[in-house]
Amino acid sequence: MVLQQLHENTSIVDRIIKLKKERNAIILAHNYQIPEIQDMADFVGDSLGLSQAATKTNANVIVLCGVYFMAETASILCPNKKIIIPDPDAGCSLxxxxxxxxxxxxxxxxxxxxxxxxxxxxxxxxxxxxxxxxxxxxxxxxxxxxxxxxxxxxxxxxxxxxxxxxxxxxxxxxxxxxHVHAGIKPEDIMKLWNRHPHAEFLIHPECGCVTSCMYYLAKNDIPSQRSYILSTEGMIKRAKASPAKEFVVATETGIIHRLHKENPGKVFHPVSENAVCKYMKMITLEKVLNSLENMVYEVKVPGxxxxxxxxxxxxxxxxx
Ligand code: SF4
Known part of the structure; x- marks a missing residue:
């Protein structure tokens, strides 16, 4: 069953790569996308990184694997490019x-x-x-x-x-x-703090996912030793540069895939398995394929x- 799924995914990815060339398209994926999307994207990053990548590309078409406001931001910054989002219902509760x-x-x-x-x-x-x-x-x-x-x-x-x-x-x-960061409580951090006494705590200040933790940290409701408030790019860099082998990551769980991939041999624990953005997970390989086949769904912010x-x-x- 797993092998069959892998085979199907490979075939979809092959078709996506072929269509990408034909359309002169680029695929940008947010750090919270599912692993299969991150693995076939041309660029993976946070919302600011996606905006910057959109302005730098020479591609005519940008497939934005993220949520709707990110595709709008790409449209605002790149009015002459075609911006498509594989699922236009991928919103943002914030x-x-x-x-x-x-x-x-x-x-x-x-x-x-x-x-x-x-x-x-x-x-x-x-x-x-x-x-x-x-x-x-x-x-x-x-x-x-x-x-x-x-x-x-x-x-x-x-x-x-x-x-x-x-x-x-x-x-x-x-x-x-x-709704994602609202679910991450200081108690979750404290529970893992005691359970992983040698781990560094990487607390993400972007996308609203752990802004409540930033607030509690500022109020000293959670201790600041071994805690780093970092963007996702900052997390990736810190995980690489740090001598620590174990990290507790307070953000949407999608980032764990990239952290593992870029830091083999190190261990990453999500602060909460429930920190999952259902909107981010709406984008699938099948939907990306559909978006390139049919050039849907275009996001164009009025001039x-x-x-x-x-x-x-x-x-x-x-x-x-
Ligand atoms: S995690 Fe999802 S709902 Fe929360 S701010 Fe990010 S995109 Fe919006």
Whole structure:
């Protein structure tokens, strides 16, 4: 049964590779994608990395194996390329916590405020923002805003609280959260802390998945020795550079595949087996094949929204 599945996957991957050449396409995959997708992608990275890879490629078509807002970001940054997502229903519970009407109403209450939104938002929300940010660069972005300015920060409340604590700035914070990171509790970290006394703890500050942990760390509810707050790329680098042989990884479990692959001989434990993003797992090899065969599903952000959203993203990229 396993052999048969492997054979079928190999055949699908062969067809994907052939079609990719014919279409002059590139496949970008987020770190939280299923292993089969990561293994056949041209590039695997975090949401910022995917955006950067999209702007660098000469391919005409980008197959974005991630969630919808990531395909929108690629469309915003690469308006002349065809961006396709294998499953258009791959959403994001965090991005869904705020809509454009809600943001506009919030802005009306604070007409002089600077709006900073996490990259995990829709294109419309980015278009209403002054700056985008990721968890990795959020502190830099907030620090770059003059201290007398009022700031609206959306949509992740844990990241907002962490940024506020670290910068000493009072922020207006939208009460949004991601269903994945909301499930990771400090108790989960503490349980593994005692069970793996020699392990390093890699806590991911991106994508909202462990922003609650960042918040608890800032409050000293979890100890800071042996703990590193890192982007997924930072995790990969730290795992390679560290003398430690064992790591506990606090993020969506998809990253474990890449960590194992790039660090043979080291052991990685997910902080929670339940930290699984059902949206990220909606992309399958069969759907990627379908997307290249039929050139579906195209994600095209309308020009006026894209040009306003691009300003917020580019400001972030310049500061980061
Ligand atoms: S893990 Fe959370 S923030 Fe990341 S894509 Fe999934 S729902 Fe969105």
């Amino acid at each position: 991005a869904a916590t705020i809509n454009c009407d809600e943001l506009r109403a919030w802005k009306r209450k604070h007409p002089n405020a600077v709006v900073v939104t996490y990259v995990n938002t829709t294109a419309e929300i980015k278009a209403e923002s002054d700056y985008c940010c990721t968890s990795t660069n959020a502190l830099k972005i907030i620090d770059a805003i003059p201290s007398e300015k009022e700031i609206l920060f959306a949509p992740d409340m844990f990241l907002g609280a962490y940024v506020s604590a670290m910068t000493g700035r009072k922020l207006h914070i939208w009460p949004g959260e991601c 006026d929204i894209a040009s306003r959203a691009r300003v917020a993203i580019q400001r972030m990229m310049q500061l980061a």
